[in-house]
Amino acid sequence: MRGRGALFLGLFMAGCLALASSSFLSSLTPYVDFARAKESDRTVQVLGILLPQTMEDEAGLRFLLMDEHGEVMPIVYNGARPYGFEQAERVGAVGIYKDGVFQAKRLLVKCPSKYRGE
């Protein structure tokens, strides 16, 4: 029992590891600038300053970000406006650039130090 059980457990864990490493590679989202994001056809993560033209409609939140090279990219996010969005120093977005828009699956809002004190 012990020998066979250990073998089974070892095989199962190896299988899990193989599965995890394959999904690890496919779910890696590199941090890129906007120029690279526009070329890439996979999920990437971008970071930029929020430009003042945010609007909401049924498709979600639409806004513009500018990266450190001054490149601007329109973003649409199909979800609730995260807290601190307007005041954010920078906004990060994870998603894919498609049809001229960066379609964000997730937003990361970098809050200013308002509640932290400096």
Next chain:
Amino acid sequence: MSVEVSGGIVLVLLAFLSSVLAGLGWGLAGWGRRPTRDFPRWAYRCHVFFMSLASLRLLLLLINHRFEYAYVYSHTSRDLPPLYLLSSFWAGHEGSILLWGLIGAWIGLIFLRSARPLDMFFYNLTQLGLTSLLLLNNPFALLGATPSEGLGLNPLLQDPWMAIHPPVIFFGYVGLAIPFASSLAALIERREKEWAQRSLPWTLFGWLCLGSGMIIGALWAYEVLGWGGYWSWDPVENAALVPWLMTTALLHGQSAGVTRTSLTLAISTYLMVVLGTFVTRSGLFADFSVHSFADLGLGGLLLAKVIVLGILAAAILGSRWKALGGQKASLLPATTIAVLLGAAFIVALGTATPLITAALGRPAAVEASFYNKGIFPLALLAGLLMALFPWLERRKSLIIPGTLILAGTAPIAVLTRQPFHSLFIGVSLAALLTNAIAWVSSRWRSSYLLHGGMAMIFLGIVVSASFSTAERVALKTGESRQVLGYQVRYRGTTPSGLELELTGQGGSFEAFPRIYAQGGDVVPKPHISRGFLNDIYISPLGLQHDRGPAVRVEKGETVVQEGYEVTFHDFDLIGHQGGRVATQVTVAADGFVHQVVPALTIKPNSREQEIAYIPELDVAVALDEVDARGEVVLRLFHPDAAPQVLILEVSRKPLISLLWCGALVTVLGGIATLLQRKGRSPVQGQ
């Protein structure tokens, strides 16, 4: 004032020094040079006294609005209700470390009663670490001025769940310090065999608190953040989940009497707690986490602490490694531990990916799907183990649980065509039933209650994740639309929130989600209509005034809009400064020409419109946009008549209530286990 500068921090310094003395005393007593134990005990009691006094001091400063203190200024304001004035104690980094140290001091007082000198020597090291951290991150720092008002508490933290979340987590961390400390002491004194049983209640206590803390955090995210979920695989969340999974493995190791593995786990779990704290407070994850922790310059100290402790512990463990070998775990606990550690490894790997890849030169993060896919097979096996455990333990045939799994899986798989999720549901359902049966037939043995609760959590997670539905809708005031089988009517805004009426087959109910402005920010708060089978989650995404169409005009151009002749003459250069653009516009109607100057100020993160109003016409003119070619976008509207448009997301989350109920059952099971163990004799062996 200069006396008060030192007031609080002197108490911390005294706590630190008494901890040093206590450590010296226990060190000497433990290594047998001095038999007396009274001296370190009294030194430790002084440590507890000074920690309590320092905490009381901070609390009084907060209550009395002493804004000359940086911590009070940064985290409170005069209008804060008493509960949140109390919770602002741990709203910031310095205060939360003080709270951790305070809880550690108190729990140490309880541990002291049964601990040996070396146990306390190592436990006291953690207190020493926390107090030295406090000396560097002084919660009593002065601003050098006395502002009349503070910055206030982050509105997201003004929630009862968020008020109790940090203390519960710290109780967990402190609880885990005890198996850590006593394992090192046991290794040195070669008392490893009795260690597992003696420290098991503390492991369970730490496990319960850490788990409850995470569930409270999840509840808060669900009720307050409005994105509809409760867990986002954020580094800060993962930093608690990894030690929790390791503690779960430790619990199984300790109760199965797998000594060497348990000792290793007890040590590495606490090191993981410290490492997690380091990682989340070092600013390393600033770009990867929604939690914003500034770089406090602590990274070095905490990392040094982990490395020193790690080397020390590894050396102590290594010295006994061979002597403890030769003992093999039976398959059930071995599998359980392997599954839990596998899950911990996956979460740790995903969390550390940005750091690892950044070190390799090409920073990348993993998506949430990595965690979900990676953990799924392990969770499935964990569910299977829980389903079979009550039967395997009594060497009964596996026909009943096997049938239960099939009976649970097959119909759901046929109905939903999601074979893997159905299998998970079937397994969890079987685990719930077998543990419930075993619980009753064993006359309420609490381990079945624990596992039954976990099975409920599994069910809640997988059902709500697999079968949630959401729909988005835009509603004008008074309008109603069909959403998810409900007729949703937006009645308007009231002081208590946005007023909605939802009418479904089972009758109608009112919902009051909120969107409120706070400090220049829009804070949405969802409304959750709870039910056992389904939660209806109503999240307001935005509230806008429908201002009618915008018109784009060039300089000198005239357009006709809603019967008015609108002319954009020129930019108003007098008012043109610091990102502010003003325009000279005339609106002509009924032979009268009205001149107005709508303006727009563009700041890096926001924009402000100065809307020009013409009382004679009851018309407002807003400047929406200015582009590089000198064209502007103007918008004419009647301010009172402009209807509000509410954008809502309504979702139905089936059986999410099982997650919270399951957590409650698990906690009750844990408490019952603690009480049952307390009733037994402490020397009872394996």
